[in-house]
Amino acid sequence: MxxxxxxxxxxxxxxxxxxxxxxxxxxxxxxxxxxxxxxxxxxxxxxxxxxxxxxxxxxxxxxxxxxxxxxxxxxxxxxWKGHSLLPQDPYERANARFWAKFIDDKLMPSVWKTFLSKEKERDKNKEEAYELLRTLESELKDKKYFGGDDIGYLDVVANVVAFWIQRVQSVVAIDLLNQVCFPILCKWIERLYHEIPVIKECLPPKDKHLVYIKARYEAATAANGNL
Missing domain, CATH: 3.40.30.10 (Glutaredoxin)
Structure with a gap:
């Protein structure tokens, strides 16, 4: 095909x-x-x-x-044939789609909202983002990947969690995703980076990306007024 x-x-x-x-x-x-x-x-x-x-x-x-x-x-x-991303089982496929929507429609908007929060709203927004990250971590549990023993659809979707959050939080100095609070997610991120070589090819160059994030953050905070 x-x-x-x-x-x-x-x-x-x-x-x-x-x-x-x-x-x-x-x-x-x-x-x-x-x-x-x-x-x-x-x-x-x-x-x-x-x-x-x-x-x-x-x-x-x-x-x-x-x-x-x-x-x-x-x-x-x-x-295309080759490495299957979605599970074959209909229930597992539906479950993967559900969590993908959770990441894009609930988790990431909450994360960006936290990063752009004014100081008086930051603690409340940060706790909401924490709770959503805990919910996602509970889905991973003791699995190697969200897809089981091999990287799958949900791991590909959650790549935004794995790398973008860490890069943005390093720029905005708001610690969301860390080893102490989310050991399972952080272990998964480490596994992705070390066991799936193609992951590195699909990340923006770090230095260039951090400069870009800083510029976008400064523009957004200026538009929002004082944070």
């Missing part, structure tokens, strides 16, 4: 959502062309392929465009 046309990924180097698609493609061994988008001057191709949201990532394959990172991950898993 997969057809003969090479896949093309429209993304942004700093986006965890296009990076997760890149990771899925590489785990499956899918050859693809990467196209860096400038979201301040969106290309005609991006606007044509995602006219509804006008956002990245977009996967182009066999003349068709697939949008939204979670949808793209499932498309990749169903289209």
């Amino acid at each position: 997969g057809g003969e046309e090479k896949a093309k990924l429209l993304g942004v180097w700093s986006s965890p959502y296009s990076r997760r698609v890149e990771l899925a493609l590489k785990l499956k061994g899918v050859p693809f062309e990467y196209v860096e988008e400038d979201l301040s001057q969106k290309s005609a191709l991006l606007l044509k392929c995602n006219p509804v949201h006008k956002k990245i990532p977009v996967l182009l394959h066999n003349g068709k465009s697939i949008v939204e990172s979670l949808v793209i991950l499932e498309y990749i898993d169903e289209t």
